[in-house]
Amino acid sequence: MTSFSSLAIDHCRQALEAALNAAEQQFVQVDRQALTIHRKRGGESEASQVVTDLDIAIEKSIYQALQPVSDELSLAWLGEESSDSLEDESHHSRLTASAFWCVDPLDGTLSFIEDGQGYSVAIALVAQDGTPLLGGVLHPPSGQRWLSWRLSAPTPAVTVKETLTFFTDTGFFKQPAFAPFMQQLTGFARQLGYSNVQMVSDRGAVMNAVGVLQSSHAFYLKLPKANRGGGALWDFAASAGLFAATGKPCSDAFGRPLPLNSAESLYLNRTGVVFASDPALHSALLEFIAPWLSV
Template identity: 40%
Template sequence: MTLTIYQLEQLLKLATEAALKAGTFINSLDRSSLQVHNKQAGSSLSAQVVTQVDLDSQAIILEILQPTIDQYDLALLTEENASEKDVATHARFNKDYFWCIDPLDGTLPFIEGGDGFAVSIALVDIAGKPVIGVVHNPSSGDIYQAINAQPLISKVLKNGLLWQSERLKEYSHSLSLYIDRSFQQDPRYPAVIEQLTRLSAQQGLALQVIKTNGAVMNAIGVLEKAPACYLKLPKAQLGGGSLWDFSATAAITQALSAQYFTASSQACCAVSDAQGAPLDLNRKDSNYMNHKGVLYSSGLQNQTFLNIIN
């Protein structure tokens, strides 16, 4: 079954409602009294921390989206119900589409009192293409929505208005590198910084390293502040972010690129793995992305950043 434009619009509307309702709940909480728990997950601290807020936010989202699962025969993958033990038997491999939900991305900045967290909801097809993406930033109130279903429809909204291409052309005086804080302990980190510092100088820019966000707001930051990149290099250990960390922002990035830019545009935006291939968003042997890495870019050709990390 291929969803129609009307059906995609209806699902986008419901995903937006769910994200906003979850964000309202998250904003109502006293973060100083949170109960923090550990879970069996990837190798980084951010992958191992969970709060009751994550679970309650997920319940709010599913209260709105559960009827669509029944109506359209969708599968469901969320951060709080995923397991590495039985990945191969997950229903997402037998359904045309699945909801891919992170009820609170950026748990570490959230529990530390920061503002780099978000609610992320995506609809991904069985081939691994993200066709709907909704991201809500509770701190700012911003809501990002995308339908990424070329050639049928491709659109991106920010706060209910069409995201204009001029927004990505408002370059800053720096090249922004978004990273997860754990990347600073990676032995490859100094070489990446050295090469990006050199690239920044060639462009007449200063390198700015941003390490206070979760994965979702890192990717949104790239789109908001060109030129910029967010990278996660491949690694042997489980981790490197999960399917739910990137599906919604990948839909937004792909739709934005298709809507406004050509391959030769200097104001382009792109998302790929560390080799330049499309993200494997329905990976059959794991929920993690460590096998191929992740790269978001804006303002410079994606290949420019690929040349640095390869």
């Protein structure tokens, strides 16, 4: 993993907070009624294809806030709304720089458009080897922030196993695996000692992971699939940084570290993702989903 001095990391932390401040200001200034909704290249779901003027404005403000430290430390940049301009993902500067900023300016754009609460801003600093060095998430509706360097491993506590919460994206509803997965999930939960299963599907990828982070009995997963989509680096990098800081497990669907700087693709459709509230649940989930890992 790339080694940064404590001073360099401190500069990056300060820049990341400044970038979240700049992003938050964009929400203060926005006129929802005047926003234009565009379509972009993405996955199969509507949520992955919609983009607004606000997405673009936030990304620009984040880029400007991070540019001084990026120039100072020769950091690369990967932003969701500027990624469509990449002609060759396999030759991106993130692959050769010591680290890069990975930015989702408005994760859960569809939730924002529909006046929901499941959207956020996510910024990560990722090392060349794919290790998340820093992660920061802003939830504009509440003003709450999660910063990896201000988090720590939770104190183990005995909690009642009653409801297992499954965070998912609405795109999963259209996959062939959805029906059999849900049919078997209740039995899986009961084997682990839970009496109920609750599904939450009104959030973007980042707030799904944050939901797991804040819970003692929850998981968020995306099964591998052949078609492009399944979330991109910017959907999971900041969350991976938060999970690393707390010691909670996240991996691809095969139990490997998330490929957060792969030269093959910006998307994780062939690997899937699994975020879990504790190691035992994570291990059980990997075994449970094994029959669906045919991609």
